[in-house]
Amino acid sequence: MVTRGFRGRGSGGDGSNRIPPGQHLVENFPVLSAGPTPSVEPSDWTFTVKIGPKPVKVWDWSAFNALPKTKMTRDIHCVTSWSKLDTTWEGVLVEDILADAGLERPTDFVLAHSYDGYSTNVPLADLLSGKAMVALNYAGKPLPRDHGGPARLLVPHLYFWKSAKWVNALQFTTRDEAGFWELRGYHMYGDPWRQQRYTND
Amino acid sequence: MTENLAQTVPWQSCVITEIVQQTPGIKSFFLRLSKPFAHVAGQHVDVRLTAPDGYSAMRSYSIASWAISSPTIELAIERLPDGEVSQFFHDVAVIGDEIELRGPLGGHFLWPELAIEPVLLIGAGSGLVPLMAMIRQRRALSQVVPTALLLSARTAEDVLFSEELHSVEISDPAFVLALAITREKPIRASDYARRIDGVMVKEILAQLHGKPTQVFVCGSNGFVNVATDGALLAGLDPSIIKTERYGG
Numbered sequence: 001m002v003t004r005g006f007r008g009r010g011s012g013g014d015g016s017n018r019i020p021p022g023q024h025l026v027e028n029f030p031v032l033s034a035g036p037t038p039s040v041e042p043s044d045w046t047f048t049v050k051i052g053p054k055p056v057k058v059w060d061w062s063a064f065n066a067l068p069k070t071k072m073t074r075d076i077h078c079v080t081s082w083s084k085l086d087t088t089w090e091g092v093l094v095e096d097i098l099a100d101a102g103l104e105r106p107t108d109f110v111l112a113h114s115y116d117g118y119s120t121n122v123p124l125a126d127l128l129s130g131k132a133m134v135a136l137n138y139a140g141k142p143l144p145r146d147h148g149g150p151a152r153l154l155v156p157h158l159y160f161w162k163s164a165k166w167v168n169a170l171q172f173t174t175r176d177e178a179g180f181w182e183l184r185g186y187h188m189y190g191d192p193w194r195q196q197r198y199t200n201d
Numbered sequence: 202m203t204e205n206l207a208q209t210v211p212w213q214s215c216v217i218t219e220i221v222q223q224t225p226g227i228k229s230f231f232l233r234l235s236k237p238f239a240h241v242a243g244q245h246v247d248v249r250l251t252a253p254d255g256y257s258a259m260r261s262y263s264i265a266s267w268a269i270s271s272p273t274i275e276l277a278i279e280r281l282p283d284g285e286v287s288q289f290f291h292d293v294a295v296i297g298d299e300i301e302l303r304g305p306l307g308g309h310f311l312w313p314e315l316a317i318e319p320v321l322l323i324g325a326g327s328g329l330v331p332l333m334a335m336i337r338q339r340r341a342l343s344q345v346v347p348t349a350l351l352l353s354a355r356t357a358e359d360v361l362f363s364e365e366l367h368s369v370e371i372s373d374p375a376f377v378l379a380l381a382i383t384r385e386k387p388i389r390a391s392d393y394a395r396r397i398d399g400v401m402v403k404e405i406l407a408q409l410h411g412k413p414t415q416v417f418v419c420g421s422n423g424f425v426n427v428a429t430d431g432a433l434l435a436g437l438d439p440s441i442i443k444t445e446r447y448g449g
């Protein structure tokens with residue numbers, strides 16, 4: 001349905017084949033989250049990998065920072081319809097975290113957990129092969145609190161609610177278990193190219 | 202709610218039946234749905250505008266209205282400088298235009314089903330919209346749960362739904378209204394002439410007769426951070442605070 005009188009800002013050819021349907025380009029970096037912004041000092045920060053309820057390994061800030069670091073430049077897409085191109089990140093790839101914990105593929109599904117009680121589910125396959133990291137830096141600087149600092153999950157090929165801010169654990173689950181937004185009407189997988197915004201889209 | 206989860210929320214076309222200039226920057230748009238739905242206060246719709254060349258723009262807007270059965274919903278949209286969709290609504294849209302939307306959406310920022318314990322609402326600008334739906338739902342269901350609204354605005358004329366809020370305040374002893382006016386002297390002695398802070402939240406809580414078990418904060422990200430800092434300084438637990446950030 002064409003909307004009478006609407007032309008659109010016309011985001012200019014460049015990059016438009018990189019913008020999924022229903023998304024628009026932004027230059028700024030909007031902030032969205034379901035509760036107050038937690039304040040976590042690196043000195044208090046820990047990161048845990050669990051299988052079910054059982055912790056397998058816990059890192060503190062310096063041990064985690066001693067893991068191999070990787071840089072990534074990626075386009076990101078938020079379900080509220082903004083996309084941002086060429087964002088630059090540095091952090092630890094999920095496969096490097098698992099290697100340090102001595103794990104390969106304990107199960108096929110992962111729930112990421114955060115300091116504020118947030119959680120989100122991602123299939124393990126979507127976290128491996130260089131697709132995802134726990135990011136510590138954004139645009140060459142320590143990740144700001146508003147964007148999930150000290151550390152957030154980064155899964156840029158899925159809608160950005162999957163990139164859990166203030167992440168503090170990855171938990172392997174036997175089934176694909178819904179996280180915070182997935183229990184509240186959002187899609188279990190969240191592929192922006194298939195517009196998987198809400199449950200059953 | 203749960204029945205929505207069973208299937209896709211469909212797009213539908215609706216018609217603008219009324220437009221009201223509410224404040225210098227905010228207009229209300231009344232939309233008659235072709236497929237009426239029931240919603241919980243706090244939910245939003247996604248609006249999709251499509252250009253002749255197929256380009257489309259989508260944005261979320263909270264539902265301001267609440268009614269047990271009405272095919273018409275109200276959105277209140279703030280005009281942003283260079284805003285692609287908000288400027289279309291303010292400058293181009295007229296009564297009779299068809300608009301495409303889907304809803305109701307959102308399963309987190311919701312007025313509680315059993316509203317018994319005190320509730321604190323904090324908003325700024327168009328961030329009042331979902332909170333207003335809550336105030337309207339509470340009234341429509343004759344709920345007596347103590348509820349306070351702390352509302353920040355630049356000037357008195359920027360206060361959205363001002364008349365309605367003042368009339369609820371006068372007629373309902375369990376409803377507390379406090380304005381934080383940041384750019385001019387407030388008219389009422391009970392209002393504040395500064396940004397929201399911990400002391401202010403504490404003073405509002407003292408009027409609520411009991412600690413709130415739910416706090417809803419809505420507005421721009423900058424505002425939400427200031428307001429939640431205030432709520433935390435006033436001793437509220439982060440786990441009871443729900444936020445809706447309008448991006449930016």
Ligand SMILES: Cc1cc2nc3c(=O)[nH]c(=O)nc-3n(C[C@H](O)[C@H](O)[C@H](O)COP(=O)(O)OP(=O)(O)OC[C@H]3O[C@@H](n4cnc5c(N)ncnc54)[C@H](O)[C@@H]3O)c2cc1C
Binds near residue numbers: 283
């Ligand atoms: C759940 C939810 C509920 C919401 N409810 C409401 C509501 O009830 N009322 C309401 O008014 N809003 C609401 N919003 C915000 C709304 O969705 C839009 O973000 C808002 O209306 C701005 O959209 P826009 O198209 O007008 O502006 P955009 O075009 O998205 O621009 C936003 C701002 O960024 C700047 N900008 C961005 N890109 C460019 C560019 N390329 N060139 C120039 N400038 C640019 C613009 O100057 C503008 O000020 C809600 C948001 C969410 C997530």
